Amino acid sequence: MSQPKLIRGYEVVIGLETHTQLSTASKIFSGASTAFGAAPNTQACAVDLALPGALPVMNRGAVERAIRLGLAVGGAIAPLSIFARKNYFYPDLPKGYQISQYELPVVQGGHVDFLLDGVARKVRLTRAHLEEDAGKSIHEGLDGGHGVHGHHGPVSGIDLNRAGTPLLEIVSEPDMRSSAEAVEYAKALHALVVWLGICDGNMQEGSFRCDANVSVRRPGAPYGTRREIKNLNSFRFLQQAIEAEIQWQIDRIEDGHAIEQATVLFDPDAGETRAMRSKEDAHDYRYFPDPDLPPLVIAPSWVERVKSEMPELPAVMAARFEREDGLAAYDAAMVTQSVAFARYYEAARDTCKQPKLVANWLMGEVSRRLNAEERGIEAAPVKPATLAALIGRIQDGTLSNNGARQVFEALWSAGGEVDALIERLGLKQMNDSGALEAIVDEVLAANPKSVEEYRAGKEKAFNALVGQVMKASKGKANPAQANELLKKKLG
Template identity: 70%
Template sequence: MSDPVNTFEAQQEGRPTGPLVQGYEVIIGFETHAQLSTASKIFSRASTAFGAEPNTQACAVDLALPGTLPVMNKGAVERAIQLGLALGSTIAPRSVFARKNYFYPDLPKGYQISQFEIPVVQGGAVSFFVGDESKTVRLVRAHLEEDAGKSLHEDFIGQSGIDLNRAGTPLLEIVTEPDMRSTAEAVAYAKELHKIVTWIGICDGNMQEGSFRCDANVSVRKPGAKLGTRREIKNLNSFKFMQQAIDYEIRWQIEEIEDGRAIQQATVLFDPDTGETRAMRTKEDAADYRYFPDPDLPPLAIAQEWIERVRSEMPELPRAMAERYVTTHGLSAYDAAQLTQSVALAQYFDAAVAAGAAPKLASNWITGEIARRLNAQDIAIGEAPVDAAQLAKLIVRIGDGTISNAAARQVFDALWTGEASDVDAVIEAKGLKQMSDSSALETIIDGVLATNEKNIAEYRAGKDKAFNALVGQVMKASQGKANPAQVNALLKTKLG
């Protein structure tokens, strides 16, 4: 029996190729473990809260004491349904649980309860942007399973311990086809999936605490050749390390092949201190796990009525919201995708538009100046010193001609740095109001024209740069306060 989790056995005829690395095509697939946001474990009532003292959140079921039986957590199933609906997947009306057998100290039962032949979520896709290019990665499946415990190694005393608090924590393992062709695509996919699971609230997405863990299957091949042997990089818990690990693994595999050595299928770990991957164990296949149906759990039946109820309670999804922004506000698909990177960012944009900001200008400010400052300070939109109402007021003042774009940047800087808290107050205090009085502007323009006969002659001879020079002279004479649109209109009238 073939292993449905082995995505690299999928047929690749007709799949797009990506940029070559030293003459090799890179093939990447992902297996992501998303810890579901239930208060209790998947088959017991023990707490899933993070940070408790070791072994204080492991009950008799988690410890696999004799006579204990697992009971399915309804909330975990509902969260799996939510993900399937969000990704356009098929929700299996009947799925089954299996025992995945392997021995490890942090696995009390000697097997992990997972899904094998019939997962709860089947197919689907994740679409995202790499730069301004749209990409889509197909999903094989998403299946429910329990987490194992954690081995704690105290090197300084030469001892190890086992913490079973995580044992039985509900996970949804999301498996892709090997559709990614570069590190950039892989990281963009992971970020998009992270956005979706946190957007719909099925996972808190905390990578440092292990709530969202990615395993990257990486192989290389010459274009047109059969799929290469893959190595699986386990437990990538930051997007930065993900990029570094995949880049290193690609280079390492190419060097091995070029030196005449064959790649051995293996599970590897990434060491952020050295920037290198190292083999942990040879990679197991399905036969090694001796899967068989779990006799203690009946098949999981999901009625269509249940699916429709979950659908009716779900929030507007980021893709649907982005499409609405394109249709309603006339934004580009790329800008709409940027604004729906998180619920908080979309809410900020919506609040700015509701307060009177022109949608396109609001989008430009949020994805431009605000995004730049958020990244520089490593803060989220919820921590931005300028709220949506003040951004809207600033944009309104640009639109009604009160201030120029250049002056608006000065106002924004004052708001962001805490120098002031109100747009109009900054405009008055700094004297940034544009000069829009036609008679005053005409006086300045007449003075400029009287001393720039050469530019006038060149403009009338068809040289557009001469007109720009005259505009510049007027702006200089007005100390930057003249309304550029009025200056252009009055100059053209006076020049005939």
Template identity: 75%
Template sequence: MSAPKLIRGYEVVIGLENHVQLSTASKIFSGSSTAFGAAPNTQASPVDLALPGTLPVLNRGAVERAIRFGLAVGAHVAPLSIFARKNYFYPDLPKGYQISQYEIPVVQGGQISFYVGDTKKTVNLTRAHLEEDAGKSLHEDYHGMSGIDLNRAGTPLLEIVSEPELRSAEEACEYAKTLHALVMWLGICDGNMQEGSFRCDVNVSVRKPGQPFGTRREIKNLNSFKFLIQAVNFEVNWQIDRIEDGLPIQQATVLFNPDTGETRAMRTKEDAADYRYFPDPDLPPLMIGADWIERVKAELPELPAVMAARFEQADGLPAYDAQMMTASLPVARYYEAAKAAGAPAKLVANWVMGEISRRLNAEEKGIEAAPVGPALLAKLIARIGDGTISNNAARQVFEALWAGESSDVDALIEAKGLKQMSDTGELERILDEVLAANAKSVEEFRAGKDKAFNALVGQAMKATKGKANPGLVNELLKKKLGG
């Protein structure tokens, strides 16, 4: 295992807490809708408002989604777990406490594996526990006052907590992306970060190598992978500056301002004791029988790691390629559809990781929105394979397909004059002219200089304006030179 990358001589220590909104139609302890975008306070029942005499009733669907996640990450699904009251006072928390889980969570342990570049990393999970969301404070357009919208109050969350095993902003980002893709793959969350369905809290500290953990600060509610990287990098440098100046770092909750690229302290960070956790007397222990777990296991989709192993064994993909083809369910479906249309597996993976990813990243789109679908890509790859076009010409056709110039690969090849010259007689005539015009290169090749052969190939491609089939040019040239 390689030594962690240091920043200004310090090791960065990062752990993530991700709040995943579960994809149930109703809230975790009431029948209120979880639909996004309703008018303020129109989806808040007496239970959500904490009116006297109301009692919570646990949503079975939320539990089932927690089980699904636990099984997917190889965690222990607790046969008995406890709901607790987390006590704090804030205007958008009607009860004055949040129902959560503390000492005995429903999901315990587990692992998430991902790639940073071509290096695989595995991070251990501490836990994943069920809890309710709070409401939302509104501070704009209220004439100097604040409003409270309790539509989110009681929305079911699965809080997923990692061990502090991440060592850079890039690792934290790839971990979060992998987790984001997994919860969508499992169908337990829609993954909409703009609507708050997947939120990242990032605990950051720094230390000299070999020293104990430093004091951590928690960056709250990051809803963009780009902001996650920016926030962590700023926070790391801020902490190092403080330490280098001989100033203490106080445990705190901080917010990231994307306009300035800076973090700022919101409040000093509480410890668990400050929340005065105790078992919720209104909720009995959550009992999950082995039969329930087995039923959920039987209904699980093929998991990314299992699918990646299948792509390695059945398709011959390298481990990195297989991981990339299972980075999300839409990517895996695209890959399999292109393969089913007759394209070789490795070539599909190369295009997905190369040209397609480059364009999607630039346009901030998912692969499901790619203008070049799997069938079109398969046909384009087929035209490379049968020698109709070169790789360079294929990229030109791809650009035209992406831009919507046409959805007909063959018509584009014809219209742009990109068809490779594969007529042996015509090529031999051109090669004879090239050899006659480059006698010096011919002599050098026969004297043992291999570079001279490449020069002759280059001249042949130039003479055909790049349209000659490179493989055929090489083959015919070797014959003519007696190679």
């Protein structure tokens, strides 16, 4: 492992806790729907509302999704795990406690692998445990405007639709040493849970949220006191929040103060973290086993069945692309960065049978446009079959690389059909050797000085002649053919 970069002489230590909302149709302990966007409190049943006598029943689908993650990260699936009551009082927590797993989580250990600046990194996982989400407090009219239902002034409401939604909390070891590394880990984990089909990954809707534990220390010193930044729901905020927190902690230490353990929130507008409350420790929550839920028993046969239904994992698929398609390791890792990316690559490759060219275009022009427009490959206006047709026209000599880029830009902006665009834009390469020979003869006759210089051993003169041929053909000459003809004629 390379030496971590120091910030103002301090080493940064980061661990992430990620709340992944599982993609089940119903909640973790009740039959109520988990669909997003319903009117407040229309998807909360007697169990979610903690009405007297309502008993929780474990959702089998949530357990299967936890097993799937455990298998994918190489963790141990606990044959027996226990649900506990985590006691705290908050308006959006109807029972006055949250059902979670404490001493015996469903997944223990494992690791997530990813690339950071092209270098392989591995972050160890401590655990992944099942729990229920809380509801949501909604504060309106705090700016002095009209509040809820036309009330004047600030009003707070509680929406319990989210209460009881199944979560898998994935806890990393404090293995990360920079905000960039934390973001790459979070992106890799996000891609993995979506790949496995256990979470839709929608960060705007809160399906994937990170809490970052951040501390700083002098190199070689014991870990510093950590502060936890809660509820970061975008990779950009994750990076900004960690960086703001690092600077705050170093300033504080340099000013002679001790860091106190706390839970903080990130304010993206001010670009700073603000303390919310002093951090609770486990004993503050008075955990004890939930008497309403029996221990969760996972038989080996259940694990085997889930294993047999698992999709091919990104690393396995990347290795296959290296072996069968001849891709470089980096290219294979890039085209398997998400399910959608891998599917796009496979569809285009199968159509034009040019794996390396497809990978080059995906990592080049396609990624450039997607990044500029901040959208995923699912939303790419150029579909795999169209990209394959374009690559086919480079391969058969109809288009030069430069011409292909022009056609690609037109396809991306306005759509259309490859051959029709080549015709309309007049980009068809000249492959008629007779016509090309006539142009070469004209160029040689018109440039005796360059011809002499080339024969005297000046390589640059040859490039000038190629340039003249391309110019005379309005860029339509096939460069390889032009080179060949010129060399032949110049003897």
